[in-house]
Amino acid sequence: MDMNQYLGMFIEETKDHIQSLNDNLLKLEDTPNDNAIVNEVFRSAHTIKGMAGSMGFTKIQRLTHAMENVLSAVREGKLSINSDIMDVLFKCIDAIDTYLTAIIATGSEGSEENTELISNLEDILNVERNVQAFSQNETTDEFDEYVSKVIDRAYSQGYNVYKIKVILDSGCLLKAARAYLVFRTLEEYGEIIKSVPPVQDIEDEKFDYDFTLIVISRENINTIKNKILRISEIREVEINYIDRSKKESQRENIYESEAKKEVEVEKTKEIEKVASQHKTSKTVRVDIERLDVLMNLVSELIIIKSRIEGFTKQYNNRQYEESIEYLERITNSLHEAVMKVRMVPIERVFSRFPRMMRDLSRELNKEFELIVSGEDTEVDRTIVDELGDPLIHLLRNSADHGIETPEERVAAGKPKIGMIRISAFHDGNNVVIEVEDDGKGIDLDKVRRKAIEKGLIKEGQIDLTDQDIIDLLFLPSFSTKEVVTNLSGRGVGLDVVKTKIEQLGGVVDVVTQKGKGTKFSIRLPLTLAIIQALLIGVENEVYAIPLASIKEIVEIKKEDIVHVQGKKEVFMLRNQVIPIKKLSTILELDDKEKEKYTVVILKRGERLNGLIVDKLFGQQDIVIKSLGKYMENVKIVSGATILGDGSVVMILDPNYFNA
């Protein structure tokens, strides 16, 4: 059988499960007694085991199997979560992740056996078994009120009550089926009143190789034992009478157990909730390339629509116009629908941060809390996939450079535990992601000194605003931390973040306050494919400027332009000095002196820049097309678009003019 077609699915789903394992283990660390979470973790491990098994990845299968054993012990209450177990489980996830990375790269899981990890897991179980051996009689005969009542009545009516432990053969393949046969056999001779693990779990094969049943029957021990042993693949059957006297002491615990029951009821409710959540999200996995094809077709449709619109004006026929309007509505809805399909919650990226920050906090010996909000904000899939690295960088930056050591924080009169917040929200046609910390802020003097040291600015240069100094941080390989840690100082600076975000058509801004903290905001277009743009003319060329980066358009007179510092040209707009450039000069075209100029004001965060253009042609939805790899190093344009008449128009990159 050709497994390749399933490999992609295996990788995607395993990724999801690794993520969910990470999330749930973090939750479990906070609430170690929550069985609903243990169930979730168990389920993920179980699913990975099953999938790995069918794909022939035996090492993953072995590891997850060992995890499952520990988890099922936890679930049955034989084992309680402690930090050692958590650490081992986290290591297991990392190991699975490493296997998966190897599978993605080479198609095979590699040679690492992770025997140490597996024996760690086994050790946990062995410790638990020894403890359990001592306390077996006390613990396993505990029944809740219902069961004890039934047992009481059974005895009074002359029935026997047995505790039957069935151990299946370790080579047994269809465990649930064997268990079913055991159940059916027993039901012929009596009634099963309790099962550990619960029947549902046994049906789902969520048990190791043994299960324990409490059975009421008139038959004697040997008959029952023989009946069960007749079923194949059963290794052993242990049957004991349930001692009546034991239950007397049990009674005293009734109040307690009632209280427990309430908790349990709540837990089952939670489990039901979780289960229903799983049921409601019916999804289809679609290859992103297929969506791209669909998107391209929609783009073509939008282009041809604008072209037909051009004709309509000539014909001047009402019916024709109405149909075109209808066509426009349909194409718009179609466009929106396709866009929505491509949108995924930013959770995809955010979800791996809590784990990362937990490790980071240990590594740096700093205490901070990560607050995540707006995970459900939806962004184009292609953007989401690219966001991981820049955000990790910013978060590490906050933890490493921003947050002070606990001692420093206390000395500065701040809460001992620092705060790092990552949030996402929509703002018009943009999505904004903020990474904020309440650390020490950026030391602008230090940045200035460092910049002089590195020869980026001159010693006596005083005309730099705070904003200019912050911008220096984004220059290649700039690091202000004096001690190089293994987090930052690996030659990857904020410039990488900036480059990546700009490639995605976004901008990065920084607000910092000494002693109070720093906030990085990333502003990105919702989608990379279709944007609103202003078409402008210079000489006889037409260009498009993304509307999102235009603040306003003004007309100014020739004498409004003032020369400063020799060459720079600026003009005043409502008491604000705005640098101004002629687009014709930048584009190496003729520039003519005119009496009046049309100025497009570009905004980037707080910064404004004026761009003189010749003509305005109005705004339009444009489909962004890449210029292709060959033209990658042309920075002034971010792409091109095809207008209704088939002509190609360059899209100017606003970042080029803001630099």
Place this chain on the structure above:
Amino acid sequence: MEQYLLFKLGDEYFGIIIELIENIERLTPFTRVPKAASYIKGVMNLRGEIIPVIDIKERLDLGSYLKTEDTRVLIINWKNDFKVGFLVDEVFDVINISKDSIEQVSKDKDEFKWTIAKYNHILVNLLNVEDILFDKIQEV
């Protein structure tokens, strides 16, 4: 035997190995790309795809292209990585050239590796497309 597309730049005959050529297009209006190398004349719209157009005559220091009825654009597909269009003055035929009729005439330090082949009575310059696409001097 290898197959080459025979075309003309000015008065000289040139050949490009046929595997690289996706198709041959008539010249359509193209749009200038500011700040790009001067031999990149702009980009054209090839059925919805944006294709950079290179004046290989200028690239090879043989003057610059002339717009005539015969001008064609050779669409080159470079290893499925990207596509570019080469402006040529006139396109002829696909020709077979045997390996032993090819002769290297350039020196090692030259930017372009010139190889020449004899085909019937004419001399054909066989172009190394990689040299044209990637400006090694600029990259250093």
